[in-house]
Amino acid sequence: MRRLVMWDIDYTLLRGGGVAARAWKAAFTEVTGVAWRDTPIFGGRTDTDICTEVFAAHGVTDCTHERFFARYVEVVQEIRHEFATQGALMPGVREVLARLAGDPGVVQTLVTGNVPEVAAFKVAAFGLSGSFDAEVGGYGTDDHVRATLVRRCRERAEAKYGEPFHPVVIGDTVHDVTAALANGAVAIAVATGATPAADLAAAGAHVVLPDLSDLEASVQALTTIRA
Structure with missing residues (x-):
């Protein structure tokens, strides 16, 4: 799977x-x-x-x-x-996305509170658009509850590809973690936002990374950890 x-x-x-x-x-x-x-x-x-x-x-x-x-x-x-001029990529992102893009066992997409158009503008500004199947993503206009975005994303992916998936959510807030857990997904947290690593762990994240700069550790967490 x-x-x-x-x-x-x-x-x-x-x-x-x-x-x-x-x-x-x-x-x-x-x-x-x-x-x-x-x-x-x-x-x-x-x-x-x-x-x-x-x-x-x-x-x-x-x-x-x-x-x-x-x-x-x-x-x-x-x-x-x-x-692109006011913002920046977080550490290790481009390398992790590239590694996963070469893995036939992975489909990457977006689950974000942003509306779809703004999500697209943000990733395009850093040349990341080709990394994601944005068509199956979950977005802030789908519902006001973040957990529903994860469910919608999984449903769209399974409908498009005609197969079940092991779901994995990666984010920097407790909301990302709880949304993953509500859907039986693996919750990978990165302490790159305002939420301390201890709070992400306490919320139930399966793995908490300081950031994605350790390529091998990041890829291992995203591809091998099970819920």
């Missing part, structure tokens, strides 16, 4: 340098006419979940998620070149 490796984006693959957050604030003010005053915690959450919180915190009742996301995607598209 092949492995479906589901990659989180932000602070797992890369850091975006605050580009998406700036676009989010600009789009929100433009679409709602309400000045931004309350920044939520973005890490590990879905864009749908964050949007609901932002609307509530700002008293917005006359704007839909769809209307906001349409403008948000447009703003990000206008400044997407800034991801």
Whole structure:
């Protein structure tokens, strides 16, 4: 049985340098006419979940998620070149992706709280688009609950490839870990974001890596650990 490796984006693959957050604030003010005053915690959450919180915190009742996301995607598209100049890849990412790309027993995709278009802009900025079967990914517009994104991704992959997979989730937050565990997936955590390694381990991660700079250890964790 092949492995479906589901990659989180932000602070797992890369850091975006605050580009998406700036676009989010600009789009929100433009679409709602309400000045931004309350920044939520973005890490590990879905864009749908964050949007609901932002609307509530700002008293917005006359704007839909769809209307906001349409403008948000447009703003990000206008400044997407800034991801490469303001952000950076996390250590070891390119090497691990390349190694897994050469493994016929692995399919790589994305499970991210980002909306699909913004996810695509981010990975494209660093030349990573070809590493993933983005068509079967799970995205922030699928549901507000992150665990559902993992389930949708697995369903899409099994439907497309006509085979079952061993699911593996890799991310940098407790949300990534708990979403993996809720779906019976292997939870690989990297302490490259704001969440300490001890917290990732306490949440139940099967393996916690400091980052992906140790190529052999990273590939071994992603391809051999079982849930």
